Amino acid sequence: MSKTDHFVSERRALIYAQLLRHGRVLAQELAQTFDVSEDTVRRDLREMAARGECERVYGGALLASGTTVPLKTRMGEMPDRKATLGQAATSFVQDGMIVFLDAGSTNLAIAKNLAVGLKLTIVTNTPAIAAELAGNADIELILIGGRVDPAVGAAIDTTAIRQLELIRPDLCIVGVCGLTLDRGLCADIYEDAVFKRLACETSAKTLAAVTSEKLGAAAAFQVASLSSTLTLVLEEDADRDMIGTLADTGATIHQAVSLSGISSHMQVSKDQSL
Template identity: 50%
Template sequence: MSIELLLRERKLLIRERLRTNGRVLAADLAREFNVSEDTIRRDLREMAAAGLCERVYGGALPIAPDAGSLSERAALAPESKAALARASVGFIRHGMTVFLDAGSTNLTIAQTIEPGLSATIVTNTPLIASALLEKPGLDVILIGGALDRAVGAAVGARAQRDAALMRPDLCILGPCGADADAGLTAIHFEDAEFKRLIAARSRSVVVAVTTDKLGTAAPYVVIGIDGVSTLVLEAGAPEAYIAAFTAQGASVVLATGSAG
């Protein structure tokens, strides 16, 4: 059997381990395939360069899901997102200033806010701002600049200058991937930069995450789990993820009625 064939088969097996187990560790793969850790690390680097995994310390994670534009993502898993939204809106209290970040689950949160709530909601996402306009108790601030079509929001230099002037009581972040070691990550560079900035400006950070994003990573780091106040997860979220998040100091709330 040629070296090329061995390499191809090894990478196929690594991809299978990523699908079934999530995180893979270079040391474990080296023992399983009877090769050196350097060989496995090279395999993982090549796979990451090809967009097949995301390298993290000691191994690799599956790539965070990318389901298209914000409106396309909003149509996926509506029951799960509705349950996460119901569990998340309670963190928004009367009189607060809240930043509602770009994300399809956050769009559902905006739609779920009770019309009688009196608060100021700041967002960089036109679809979220539009959903809030029908709620008379809310003051809505849309920060702007050029819109990133893939993100569905303004995340560039103008939006970042506006965000730097904010000091929200609460930020509800919308990450692309969430892992105890890799932290919260985003697919697009400027989106990650914007999220990191507004999270740092906020007194507390809440993140509602669908189960498909758990144990995955995107190319750009937002913040570590130790920078998150509360993670809202689906009711069926695996215990291993819950334990890993709480070990990092984050509170975990499970959304009842989600399709976990």
């Protein structure tokens, strides 16, 4: 990917974050925000609409209802940030665990950063994650089958649900489209939310690694409430007030910190000064 393509990808990711937060964007305002021409913004919105991320309207765009950005697209967005989250999240994966690894580009980063030598059973419904882990002699890999949804990038149909019902993971690492204080973890697509909800319910604990633009972003369908069985791995720039409120729900909050290219993490509890 060229440097120009990298900037375009980041700009479109930020536009999508605004769509998630506000439900609509205006081309004129976006042009001023990013210091580009309105023609450039309109081109961004046309490309995003072609991928199903928004619906074009006069002067801007609306968030497409019941849709999500395809996994293949998300895999190329914000790789450094997701790698930092992924490395921090792996500290919660312990030797001998049965882990369900849900669909998501950040979850793919988690798979890539698993410590060498850990003896694990990894269950996933996501071919891209399975391909990353295949051939690792320390990992017993179980791939849940069924029809692969082209946007989610994973099997979420009734066949997949029947297989998931038979598994009781120690940890569910769930991918989410949004996180709000009143609704908890959310997803854009109903069938995906149903599958994710079951994965959380059948697991002893749940973890979600969440990029900052998803904090406070509402998605249509609830996946899991905020509780003491939930661990949230957040970015270093996550809103400080929201972190404090999230900690009050009983959820364990960790912030991933990137220091000179080396990822680490720090725990935040409601008693810790923010």
